[in-house]
Amino acid sequence: MNDTARKILAPTLFIVAILGFWEWAVWYNDLPDFRMASPSDLIPRYVQFWDLFLVKSWETLWRTVVGLGLAVVVGTLIGMVMGFSQFAREGLYPILVGFNAIPKATVVPIVALMFVGQHDFNTVLIAFMISFFPIAVSVSIGLSTLEPEYRDILRSLGASNFTIFWKIALPKTLPEFFGALKVAVTLAFIGTNLMEIVSPHGRGLGDLFDSGRISADYPLMFAVLFALAALGILLFYVVVFLERIFAGWAERSPG
Amino acid sequence: MQTDPSHYMIELREVTHAYKTKAGPLPVLDNLSIKIPENSFCAVVGPSGCGKSTLTRLVSGLMKPNEGQVWLHNKLVTSPRPTVGMAFQNPVLLEWRTILQNILLPLEIVKSPMSKAEAVERAHHLLDLVGLTGFAEKRPSELSGGMRQRASLCRSIIHKPDVLILDEPFGALDAFTREDLWCTMHDLRAQEPFTCLLITHDLRESVFLADQVVVMSGRPAHAQYVLDVDIPGKRTLDDLYAPKAVEMLATLRHQIQVAQGRTTDEDAPPPPPKPARSQPIPGAMQ
Ligand SMILES: Nc1ncnc2c1ncn2[C@@H]1O[C@H](COP(=O)(O)OP(=O)(O)OP(=O)(O)O)[C@@H](O)[C@H]1O
Ligand SMILES: [Mg+2]
Numbered sequence: 001m002n003d004t005a006r007k008i009l010a011p012t013l014f015i016v017a018i019l020g021f022w023e024w025a026v027w028y029n030d031l032p033d034f035r036m037a038s039p040s041d042l043i044p045r046y047v048q049f050w051d052l053f054l055v056k057s058w059e060t061l062w063r064t065v066v067g068l069g070l071a072v073v074v075g076t077l078i079g080m081v082m083g084f085s086q087f088a089r090e091g092l093y094p095i096l097v098g099f100n101a102i103p104k105a106t107v108v109p110i111v112a113l114m115f116v117g118q119h120d121f122n123t124v125l126i127a128f129m130i131s132f133f134p135i136a137v138s139v140s141i142g143l144s145t146l147e148p149e150y151r152d153i154l155r156s157l158g159a160s161n162f163t164i165f166w167k168i169a170l171p172k173t174l175p176e177f178f179g180a181l182k183v184a185v186t187l188a189f190i191g192t193n194l195m196e197i198v199s200p201h202g203r204g205l206g207d208l209f210d211s212g213r214i215s216a217d218y219p220l221m222f223a224v225l226f227a228l229a230a231l232g233i234l235l236f237y238v239v240v241f242l243e244r245i246f247a248g249w250a251e252r253s254p255g
Numbered sequence: 256m257q258t259d260p261s262h263y264m265i266e267l268r269e270v271t272h273a274y275k276t277k278a279g280p281l282p283v284l285d286n287l288s289i290k291i292p293e294n295s296f297c298a299v300v301g302p303s304g305c306g307k308s309t310l311t312r313l314v315s316g317l318m319k320p321n322e323g324q325v326w327l328h329n330k331l332v333t334s335p336r337p338t339v340g341m342a343f344q345n346p347v348l349l350e351w352r353t354i355l356q357n358i359l360l361p362l363e364i365v366k367s368p369m370s371k372a373e374a375v376e377r378a379h380h381l382l383d384l385v386g387l388t389g390f391a392e393k394r395p396s397e398l399s400g401g402m403r404q405r406a407s408l409c410r411s412i413i414h415k416p417d418v419l420i421l422d423e424p425f426g427a428l429d430a431f432t433r434e435d436l437w438c439t440m441h442d443l444r445a446q447e448p449f450t451c452l453l454i455t456h457d458l459r460e461s462v463f464l465a466d467q468v469v470v471m472s473g474r475p476a477h478a479q480y481v482l483d484v485d486i487p488g489k490r491t492l493d494d495l496y497a498p499k500a501v502e503m504l505a506t507l508r509h510q511i512q513v514a515q516g517r518t519t520d521e522d523a524p525p526p527p528p529k530p531a532r533s534q535p536i537p538g539a540m541q
Binding site for chain 2: 147149150152153154155156157158159163167168171172174247249250
């Protein structure tokens with residue numbers, strides 16, 4: 001079996017097996033729809049609400065991506081400050097850790113009160129707040145652990161600090177950065193949904209989930225979960241794709 | 256302390272340096288003075304950890320000495336200079352660049368009259384010289400330690416520096432490649448003259464390549480002994496077996512032992528070369 005065939009066939013096989021088992025388990029235990037939905041119940045929901053699924057997915061998607069983009073910019077800046085200045089690192093670190101420790105579900109109502117009605121802004125804000133931490137930490141660690149030998153190659157030629165950052169420190173940190181981005185992308189996605197569900201405002205897949213909950217439409221709720229999983233996979237692999245392009249050199253060929 | 260400009264290409268005047276460590280200052284260099292005339296080759300040998308790499312960092316301007324002066328090109332060294340080429344003991348190459356891009360790196364910093372095409376041609380020429388033909392497009396991770404050292408050597412001279420500082424550049428090489436590269440160094444110097452400061456732990460290397468060999472004492476180090484190597488004309492590897500060279504090697508070996516503290520008698524004449532051992536070593540066959 002060649003490589004690409006296996007890469008497609010193996011996950012397909014596992015998905016089919018798991019869905020099959022699920023379908024069988026619901027049928028065998030004779031569970032009614034309001035206890036547990038089965039995969040075959042989901043298809044009618046997708047057919048019925050297809051347009052809604054597209055609109056709501058797009059709302060969730062763009063707000064996640066904007067929040068993540070913000071997290072990348074701010075996280076990288078904080079990481080740079082912490083990476084270059086030991087003083088800033090020691091000062092900021094406890095604050096960052098404390099901020100990160102606050103469960104974001106408790107921040108949602110506060111944000112919703114602070115910026116009443118600014119639903120898109122609030123959602124982006126939560127997505128950002130929940131996801132910038134790993135980026136800031138990885139960039140700061142990447143920069144502060146840069147071996148002095150790397151710096152010396154250019155420093156011995158009289159290069160400026162900016163040149164050293166641009167040509168050495170930045171590319172050298174990219175693998176760590178993408179590692180953090182893979183964590184952050186999932187976190188941002190959680191942040192968006194948190195806002196959509198904890199503070200319902202009629203937007204995003206969270207809203208569709210909420211209507212399923214209110215009308216006790218179990219299959220719809222499960223259908224939303226699957227849509228969320230699909231979006232999450234999409235976002236994750238976009239990051240993996242970017243990593244291949246920009247930090248592919250860090251991947252060792254096997255063997 | 257004298258402040259008149261130096262007439263040498265590289266001059267260290269009574270340089271004293273200590274590193275700050277958690278356990279207090281660690282004195283490394285103590286009144287070290289070295290003079291290297293323009294276009295001559297100086298090899299520095301000494302016990303491990305005596306401060307040889309520290310010396311290279313002071314000459315290249317990466318560090319400033321606590322006391323004393325470092326002169327380069329008639330100017331006091333206060334910061335790094337683009338006319339210096341440096342190959343580090345640990346030959347770091349940028350993993351995200353190809354070997355060719357790594358070698359061309361200095362030209363992205365230093366202004367050079369070379370055009371891009373000329374630079375690439377020079378890089379390929381240097382790769383040929385050090386025996387890395389065909390490796391230009393490889394990544395550093397695909398090279399062995401010795402190959403990386405050779406690539407880093409190419410990088411240090413790509414911008415035609417007039418001072419070359421080499422910190423054990425041939426350390427990870429097998430004896431045959433090493434001897435080839437010694438000859439390459441001689442050829443290079445004949446083509447484009449430069450002043451060279453070479454750190455090495457190979458006494459034969461120092462005698463074959465250098466015009467003067469400086470033996471550093473143990474830490475804190477000063478220049479314990481300076482040997483002038485006067486082998487006139489084009490040197491060949493056979494010169495190393497001439498009686499004069501053998502005598503120089505014996506002197507250096509003795510001086511290193513003094514530096515290591517194994518002998519205290521600094522003025523003792525070098526021991527005569529021992530005859531080859533022909534009897535089996537007692538107990539070696541058990
Ligand atoms: N950045 C540093 N901070 C503190 N101590 C250092 C530092 N760099 C080197 N030293 C110490 O200074 C001494 C001299 O180091 P140096 O690297 O110059 O030795 P060396 O002669 O090049 O040794 P080797 O032959 O093993 O390469 C060593 O004892 C080392 O532990
Ligand atoms: Mg050293």
